[in-house]
Ligand SMILES: Nc1ncnc2c1ncn2[C@@H]1O[C@H](COP(=O)(O)OP(=O)(O)OP(=O)(O)O)[C@@H](O)[C@H]1O
């Protein structure tokens with residue numbers, strides 16, 4: 161039994177991590193210039209917003225739900241920010257809280273519908289997805305370019321890190337990750353999320369505040385989406401209704417590749433971060449390769465996703481077998 | 488003297504109707520501090536429903552609840568917990584994806600500086616379980632432990648609060664004698680500390696050992712409240728079932744010496760590393776073999792090998808004289824083996840299907856998906872078994888999740904009986920089943936075996952084993968230790984000695 165000492169809960173996470181190292185090693189040996197700190201840090205810079213969305217998505221998926229609205233919420237946030245800053249000429253200090261509120265409110269609405277009317281998260285957030293996307297076109301069908309000192313500052317300032325640098329967005333993303341790891345492991349709310357994803361009926365009977373937790377999860381996801389929307393806007397310096405099209409699927413893919421069970425109840429925030437980095441590194445490799453079409457990214461992500469879902473199945477089956485031998 | 492105390496809890500005129508079933512009608516119940524009060528009744532009498540009304544899982548249609556004199560309206564289990572009502576529900580209702588520590592503490596974790604103090608919780612969890620004499624690695628997932636241990640953990644969770652009322656709904660159904668004694672020790676201590684305890688069980692011995700007062704329900708109605716010491720067992724049983732109990736033929740010699748046919752199953756040196764040591768067994772046609780042993784002695788594991796649910800590493804199985812491999816359940820089923828698992832929640836019932844669909848499941852599996860059994864025939868079969876096993880409600884279209892625990896168990900049994908197997912493996916089939924239905928099931932086993940069916944009967948209730956079996960195989964530490972031919976001269980003591988290793 162000693163050989164089985166490794167907790168099977170952490171297997172997917174370890175596998176993801178190993179995969180990341182392997183891909184990094186592969187890239188480094190194959191392409192000159194790949195093994196530089198800046199290339200590594202660029203993974204964070206280019207994917208800061210995806211990390212933030214994936215963190216929110218992790219809680220949703222851990223609870224056994226799904227949130228399809230996050231991509232549209234990013235677009236909506238970018239539109240709201242752009243129009244308020246450029247058309248209404250409001251100060252960023254007012255615009256930012258409004259943006260965050262928009263996402264949180266959408267999350268709140270979705271959470272309430274899911275909880276009080278006992279609706280499927282898939283359907284509710286699908287509706288939310290269309291709604292948010294539609295709203296952003298309602299603001300404008302054109303791109304709104306942002307030309308504002310604060311946004312410029314956020315977009316262009318570099319925080320030096322040795323010879324290399326990171327952006328402010330990376331700092332924001334890392335703060336979100338640290339907070340989320342803490343919430344996931346050390347707060348009652350976080351543990352309730354796991355319980356909810358494990359067995360909702362039991363969670364009710366154990367006297368856990370299931371309703372509150374559920375609603376809160378979608379508020380968090382909405383908040384993360386709008387925060388990611390802001391970070392995305394810093395990155396793109398524009399608002400556009402087509403921004404982040406299909407991003408919700410990238411986020412879900414990152415979470416699943418990061419080892420969170422789609423059925424809920426098991427997984428880690430840290431895993432999702434590595435999941436995002438893996439998506440990022442695929443893209444980097446394709447860029448370095450130079451001749452490949454960027455659609456190869458999608459193919460690679462698809463293949464990985466399949467691989468991981470099969471892998472998780474195997475682990476679940478193995479753990480069942482293990483259980484029966486302990487009985 | 489207890490009469491002079493004020494009751495801690497009073498439920499009055501409780502009525503609860505589910506679509507088509509009146510689960511409780513005008514039931515009253517009172518509970519005093521420092522007493523253990525048993526709720527008794529057949530499967531489906533309304534015991535669990537009464538508890539769930541009290542803890543806010545269901546809302547009652549009529550009636551009032553008073554806690555220490557003041558009316559309370561409990562909307563959900565959380566509120567019940569906050570009022571000091573701590574409950575172990577009938578089915579283990581914990582989260583198996585969380586660790587044992589967490590299952591004990593979730594919802595009321597120990598916090599330190601705004602964060603969960605995992606270290607402290609771990610040691611406190613170990614203390615709580617130590618009270619129940621359970622030393623396990625509490626950081627492992629709950630799902631890595633057996634049903635019995637999960638049940639102990641559920642009890643540990645309930646004990647871990649300073650409650651005013653402690654409710655235990657069939658907490659002992661999968662515990663062995665030692666564990667039950669341990670639990671009773673704790674219950675007695677809590678009772679002396681003035682806790683009010685509700686205890687539900689179908690084991691009469693346990694009721695008489697632990698409880699001070701008994702409330703009997705029948706078909707959702709209150710039959711009466713009695714002091715345990717003033718109520719003889721026979722009277723209790725007839726109050727529960729509304730008539731005299733029609734006891735199982737207790738002519739054990741006749742059962743034991745019953746004719747048996749040729750050998751059906753020969754098992755030689757069958758083994759699986761870490762779960763069953765090399766095992767030999769002959770099973771004749773029309774024979775009932777009892778498999779006795781403590782929890783964890785390898786009984787279930789052996790059954791799983793015979794059914795192909797686990798794969799054997801070595802050894803040989805012969806059925807009707809020809810060598811066979813049983814690597815997956817499908818092979819076993821096609822050879823006429825049926826296995827009614829002890830863990831009905833995880834491996835048995837499909838909650839969202841009806842009684843009929845659940846009963847028909849295995850049979851449809853054998854016939855193949857394309858040989859559809861006409862609905863009319865399905866209903867006939869379902870009706871037949873509903874009558875035979877007295878499944879309540881008698882409506883084949885009721886969803887099984889709405890059945891009481893014992894009735895779900897009966898449906899599971901029916902599922903395998905209709906496949907008319909040559910070898911029926913029953914793993915704790917009478918768990919959670921009321922005394923009347925238990926007798927029915929034993930009678931049924933005996934009559935099936937007379938018709939030539941072989942039965943491997945796993946049970947922790949030695950009395951049942953002695954009543955029905957030709958032969959008793961005792962297991963200890965994953966190994967067969969003896970094989971005893973049944974007869975008048977064999978006593979429960981004899982078997983217990985073998986189970987425990989001759990030190991009783
Ligand atoms: N959610 C539900 N929907 C419909 N009917 C239900 C529901 N829950 C219970 N019932 C019915 O109410 C009756 C009482 O069930 P209950 O679970 O209280 O029985 P019980 O006395 O606990 O039996 P057991 O000894 O088998 O546990 C049963 O007829 C059952 O079918």
Ligand SMILES: [Mg+2]
Pocket residue numbers: 534535536577656891892893
């Ligand atoms: Mg019950």
